[in-house]
Amino acid sequence: MISLEIPRRLRGVATMARDVAQGMFRPISRKYDRAEHDYPVELDSLRAIVDGMAKGGSSIGATEIKREKSERKGVRNGKNMAAVLNVEALCWGDLGLLLTIPGQGLGNAAIAAVATPEQKERFDGKWAAMAITEPSTGSDSAAIRTTARLDEATDEWVINGEKIFVTCGERADLVVVWATIDRDQGRAAIKSFVVERGRPGFDVVRLDHKLGIRASDTATIHFTDCRVPRTNILGSEEIQTRKGFAGVMQTFDNTRPVVAAMAAGVARAALDRTRELLRMEPRWRRPRWQLDATEAELQRLEAELEAAWLLTLKAAWMADNNQPNSMQASMAKAKAGRMANEVTLQCVSLCGALGYSEDELLEKWARDSKILDIFEGTQQIQQLIIARRLLGKSSRELR
Amino acid sequence: MAALTRFAGSEFADRNGLRPIAERLLHRAASEAVRTGKSAGRAFAPLGELRKRSKLKPREGKPSDAFDLTPTEDQQMMRDVLRRFARESVRPAAHDADMHPERGAEVLEAAGELGLTVDVIPESLGGTAEHREILSSVLMAEDLAWGDMGLALAALSGRGFAAALTDFGTVDQQNRYLAAMAEEDAPVAALAIDEQGPRSNPSHPQTRATKVDGGYRLVGTKVMVPMATSADLFLVTASVDGEGPTAFVVPGGRAGLTRTAARTMGLASAQLGTLEFDGVMLDGSTRVSPEYDHARLLDLAKLGVCALAVGTAQSVVDYVIEYCNEREAFGEPISHKQAVAFMIADMATEVDGMRLTTWRAAARAERGLDFHREVKLAHILCSDHGMKVGSNGVQLLGGHGFVRDHPVERWYRQLRAVSILSGGLVA
Numbered sequence: 001m002i003s004l005e006i007p008r009r010l011r012g013v014a015t016m017a018r019d020v021a022q023g024m025f026r027p028i029s030r031k032y033d034r035a036e037h038d039y040p041v042e043l044d045s046l047r048a049i050v051d052g053m054a055k056g057g058s059s060i061g062a063t064e065i066k067r068e069k070s071e072r073k074g075v076r077n078g079k080n081m082a083a084v085l086n087v088e089a090l091c092w093g094d095l096g097l098l099l100t101i102p103g104q105g106l107g108n109a110a111i112a113a114v115a116t117p118e119q120k121e122r123f124d125g126k127w128a129a130m131a132i133t134e135p136s137t138g139s140d141s142a143a144i145r146t147t148a149r150l151d152e153a154t155d156e157w158v159i160n161g162e163k164i165f166v167t168c169g170e171r172a173d174l175v176v177v178w179a180t181i182d183r184d185q186g187r188a189a190i191k192s193f194v195v196e197r198g199r200p201g202f203d204v205v206r207l208d209h210k211l212g213i214r215a216s217d218t219a220t221i222h223f224t225d226c227r228v229p230r231t232n233i234l235g236s237e238e239i240q241t242r243k244g245f246a247g248v249m250q251t252f253d254n255t256r257p258v259v260a261a262m263a264a265g266v267a268r269a270a271l272d273r274t275r276e277l278l279r280m281e282p283r284w285r286r287p288r289w290q291l292d293a294t295e296a297e298l299q300r301l302e303a304e305l306e307a308a309w310l311l312t313l314k315a316a317w318m319a320d321n322n323q324p325n326s327m328q329a330s331m332a333k334a335k336a337g338r339m340a341n342e343v344t345l346q347c348v349s350l351c352g353a354l355g356y357s358e359d360e361l362l363e364k365w366a367r368d369s370k371i372l373d374i375f376e377g378t379q380q381i382q383q384l385i386i387a388r389r390l391l392g393k394s395s396r397e398l399r
Numbered sequence: 400m401a402a403l404t405r406f407a408g409s410e411f412a413d414r415n416g417l418r419p420i421a422e423r424l425l426h427r428a429a430s431e432a433v434r435t436g437k438s439a440g441r442a443f444a445p446l447g448e449l450r451k452r453s454k455l456k457p458r459e460g461k462p463s464d465a466f467d468l469t470p471t472e473d474q475q476m477m478r479d480v481l482r483r484f485a486r487e488s489v490r491p492a493a494h495d496a497d498m499h500p501e502r503g504a505e506v507l508e509a510a511g512e513l514g515l516t517v518d519v520i521p522e523s524l525g526g527t528a529e530h531r532e533i534l535s536s537v538l539m540a541e542d543l544a545w546g547d548m549g550l551a552l553a554a555l556s557g558r559g560f561a562a563a564l565t566d567f568g569t570v571d572q573q574n575r576y577l578a579a580m581a582e583e584d585a586p587v588a589a590l591a592i593d594e595q596g597p598r599s600n601p602s603h604p605q606t607r608a609t610k611v612d613g614g615y616r617l618v619g620t621k622v623m624v625p626m627a628t629s630a631d632l633f634l635v636t637a638s639v640d641g642e643g644p645t646a647f648v649v650p651g652g653r654a655g656l657t658r659t660a661a662r663t664m665g666l667a668s669a670q671l672g673t674l675e676f677d678g679v680m681l682d683g684s685t686r687v688s689p690e691y692d693h694a695r696l697l698d699l700a701k702l703g704v705c706a707l708a709v710g711t712a713q714s715v716v717d718y719v720i721e722y723c724n725e726r727e728a729f730g731e732p733i734s735h736k737q738a739v740a741f742m743i744a745d746m747a748t749e750v751d752g753m754r755l756t757t758w759r760a761a762a763r764a765e766r767g768l769d770f771h772r773e774v775k776l777a778h779i780l781c782s783d784h785g786m787k788v789g790s791n792g793v794q795l796l797g798g799h800g801f802v803r804d805h806p807v808e809r810w811y812r813q814l815r816a817v818s819i820l821s822g823g824l825v826a
Contacts, residue, residue: 001464001471002534003766004759008462075465284775285694287600288782288818303779306759307752314755317466331748380741387740390720390747397735 004310006085007077014085020049021093021265026361029094032215033364037207039171040097040215047102078320080254084261084312091265092272095368096215098262105168106130106255107176110192113251114235123194129172131163131221139381141178142187146223148179150237155230157193159201159223165375169219170204173197177223182239189239194232201226212367252377253329257315259376260332263340264309266372270347270365271302277351277360294350301343308336327389334382337373344369452570452688453521453577455531457767468758474535481542484513489546490714490806496550496668497809500660503550503668510554515539516580519562524573525581528565533699533765536562536826537706537757544710545717548813549668551707552823556625556669559703559825560588563634563646563696567687572648576632586631591621591649591674592700592822601697601821604644606637606676614682615639617647617655620675623816625823627672628658635674636693636822644693647685655679665812669823696825698774702764703824705757705774708781708817712750715792715810719743722805723795742791749784756780761826782818789814 006014024046032040090098098104107128115123137143146161159179169175175195182189195202206220275281280295288296311332318325344366348355355362373379388398470478488506496503518535520526536558543551561580564572579586592601599605606619617637624633633649649656657675720743723734733739760773792807793800800807 001467002469002474002758003460003464003467003762004755005464005466005763005768007465075467075469077465081466282772284772285602287602288779289598290600299775300779300783303756303776303783306756306773306776307749307780310755310759311748311752313466314468314751317468328751331751334744335748335752380737383741383744384737386744386748387734387737390716390743391724391734391740393734393740397731398737398740399735 004313006081006313010077010082010085013082014089017086017089018092020046021090025090025093025097029097029215029361030358030364032096034214036209036214037217039217040100043097043101050101050103076320077317080257080316080319081313084257084316087258087261088265088268088309088312091262092269093265094215095262095266095365095372096213099167099213099216100171102171103127105172107172107174107194109255110176110234110251111174111194113254114192119194119231119234123174126173127168127171128174128176128194129166129168129219131166131169131175131177133165134162135164139378142190144178144180144190145183146177146179147183148177148181148191148193148233150181150230151227154227156227157230157233159193159195159226159228161223162220163223164220165208166219166221167216167375169221170207170217175202175221176234181237185239191237192234193228194234195223195226195228199226199228211370212364213371250326253324253326254319256329256333256376256382257312257319257325259372260308260312260315260329260336263336263369263372264305264312266365266369267301267305267308267336267340267343270344270362270369271298271305273360273362274298274347274350274355277354297346297350301346304339305343308332308339311335327386330377330382330385333377334379334386337379337382340369340372452568452690453523453565453573455521455528455565458530458765460766460768468755470534470538474538477535478538478542480513481539482545484510485543485546489543489550493547493550493668493806493809494803496547497665498667500667500670503553503670506550507554510543510550511585515555516558516561516585519558519565520577520581521565521573524577526561526577531562531565531765533702533826534758534761536824537702537761540703540706540824540826541710541713541754541757544707545714547668548707548711548810548816549666551710552625552666552669555703555824556589556630557585557587559590559700559823560632560634562699562825563590564648564687566699567646567691567696568648569684569686569688571684572687576648587626587629588632588634589625589627589630590700590822590825591624591627591633591635592697593621593623593820595620595622595673601636602644602693604636604638606635608637608639608645608647608681608686610639611680614680615647615686617649617676617679617681620673622661622673623663623671623820623823624674625669625671627670627674628660629670633674634687635676636696645691646687646693646696647681648687649676649679649681649685653679653681664815665809666816694771697821698771699764699825700822701774701778702757702760702770702826704817704820705753705760705777705781706826707824708785708814709750709754709757711810711813712746712753712781712785712788715788715807715814716743716747716750718805718807719746719792719795726796739795742795746788746791749780750788753777753780753784764826778818785814785817 028042105128107130111123111128132141134144148157148159151158177193177195180189181191201224203222204219205222208218315325315328315332318328348362348366354360492506517526518528518532521528564577594605608615608617630651634646635649636646638644655677656679660672663671723739724732726733756777760770760777763770763773789811793811796805796807799805
């Protein structure tokens with residue numbers, strides 16, 4: 001039966017996350033925006049809370065959101081739904097800090113999705129970053145050049161290459177590295193490998209200075225004959241021309257709604273604060289053209305947020321109910337990314353010099369939000385995915 | 400059930416292979432009736448038999464209910480019927496009805512045979528409603544508008560009238576009109592809410608009902624009224640001095656009422672027109688019950704408009720997908736160009752956002768939750784993005800989009816009405 005309300009059980013989960021956002025993130029939000037590259041030590045205590053929340057059946061980030069086989073009949077509001085609710089609430093607090101919660105890296109999502117039981121045990125409790133992008137390879141992740149060669153003599157993979165834009169690259173215990181095991185075989189030969197920090201040949205050579213999300217470290221990592229055990233490959237060693245890469249890309253169907261939720265949280269924060277500063281309660285009863293320009297704009301922005309948020313919930317709901325959701329995940333991400341950027345920028349503008357000042361967080365959110373339309377697939381990549389689905393086109397036809 | 404029976408036996412159902420679906424619906428209705436020990440057929444109560452106003456309860460909902468986008472089985476069956484009807488009967492008639500509104504009559508008659516009103520009329524009055532169906536109204540409007548927004552508006556205006564009387568009619572009005580609306584040859588009925596003037600506000604009708612001996616004297620003008628010149632009944636919003644807004648049931652042939660067909664940018668197939676009330680005398684029984692909630696009526700009407708926008712905008716998306724895949728330029732389909740493909744991706748995304756916000760407002764309304772904020776948000780999106788989708792639809796066809804051989808220019812004209820129309824269709 002159609003209902004677009006959040007069930008009570010999950011509302012409680014989101015309330016807890018909102019408390020963390022308000023009580024832990026907001027007070028240190030500006031501090032780590034200014035102190036870029038300093039590790040937010042306050043977050044160490046968060047690890048215990050996160051573990052507690054995970055035990056209570058709700059995941060705080062992308063870690064646990066692989067698809068579950070449905071045992072019960074009926075509609076599920078499961079881990080995907082819980083994840084987007086948590087993330088939305090936490091990002092109302094601070095996006096940069098969310099991205100650097102210990103133990104909640106994107107690499108953890110990849111491990112949770114495809115690791116063997118033996119690997120899961122070995123990497124349990126570790127914080128895992130994800131290294132995909134290279135200096136000359138952004139959205140076109142099938143073109144990566146980092147190589148992994150199997151040394152049969154020692155039963156080790158030997159990794160060589162350069163990775164950039166690695167979120168938590170300096171702070172994480174592990175990095176999941178995408179590398180090709182045969183450059184001539186294209187995407188099918190791309191595999192992911194778990195590399196533990198501190199292995200010889202693993203060097204963090206640079207931390208980026210960024211427009212926003214400065215609390216979160218973004219590293220460049222060089223791999224020079226970096227050796228890892230053969231058992232550190234995630235998934236099969238075989239080159240399956242048909243399935244391999246598609247399997248890797250499928251992870252994004254689960255993580256894109258989470259990024260959309262981040263966007264919803266940041267936008268909500270900016271709208272809430274703007275209404276506080278302007279002392280404008282919504283006047284829903286008035287016709288649109290009877291409102292002053294500021295109130296009319298705030299209502300329009302709230303409508304855009306509502307659309308993005310419901311698209312996000314839809315994509316998560318589909319994932320929870322084992323419905324293919326590639327297109328809907330991309331729709332949520334595309335809409336939410338552009339929405340959050342527009343909303344936060346407009347809120348700065350509506351609040352004038354106060355919005356532009358570092359005395360308020362509005363300018364920070366407007367800087368932070370830009371990444372949401374870029375990482376986990378840019379706006380344009382999402383449009384490509386949506387358009388190919390709608391139009392029934394292959395990646396060769398619609399390039 | 401009476402309406403379903405008619406539908407199952409109708410020529411339309413037969414011609415379109417819908418009889419099995421109709422029979423399934425009928426079977427369900429029958430088993431429901433047996434289960435609850437009620438016979439809907441007995442419900443054509445003569446005037447005055449009922450002592451109490453019928454009031455439908457909201458659908459039962461619990462705070463623990465899951466987020467879910469799955470229609471009920473009944474809703475899905477109705478969607479299957481209406482989508483097929485929209486595709487096979489409404490769409491083919493749309494062009495002609497836009498040029499010559501009177502030629503929409505046949506398809507409207509067929510729509511009438513589908514029994515589009517019975518499920519908002521209480522069982523005690525001959526309908527099938529067990530609770531107030533609002534989501535169903537939205538789904539119906541969406542599916543029919545996919546065929547044609549104007550014809551959908553005309554086909555569902557009676558449902559809107561019935562829904563409004565179910566919520567706000569007096570016992571006398573319900574007995575007299577709702578029972579008739581559930582019957583074969585139901586009267587044609589419509590809502591008259593909108594008023595002329597660039598700054599008119601439906602919350603404060605300028606149409607005035609002045610108290611006189613024996614009732615009220617109605618003065619004012621209503622515009623954008625569907626089926627204006629042919630409807631048998633109107634529900635007219637008006638202000639009573641010292642009391643604020645209310646509504647009156649006014650028969651179409653009342654002395655002092657002048658009805659004229661209007662020529663508008665779009666929606667000709669809805670047979671929009673103007674009602675001028677020049678001192679129309681109404682007795683006290685024509686006024687709706689004291690429980691009348693003007694804001695709720697306007698919100699439900701807005702919801703109906705949103706649903707029409709969603710269906711129309713979806714038809715634009717579906718059309719340009721097909722067109723851009725077929726149309727070739729520079730040696731390949733134009734859909735192979737990102738500039739084209741990305742526009743379509745954005746259109747589809749925004750339409751889904753419109754749909755979800757509209758559904759959320761409807762689902763809240765159906766459960767008796769406050770839905771004013773939600774319907775306002777949906778309406779903002781449907782106004783802005785609906786129009787943008789309409790405009791891009793024409794753009795994607797280029798010069799071909801500008802000529803009336805393709806429906807996109809019609810949808811462009813119709814979607815402009817979304818931000819203007821307040822009445823027409825109460826969900």
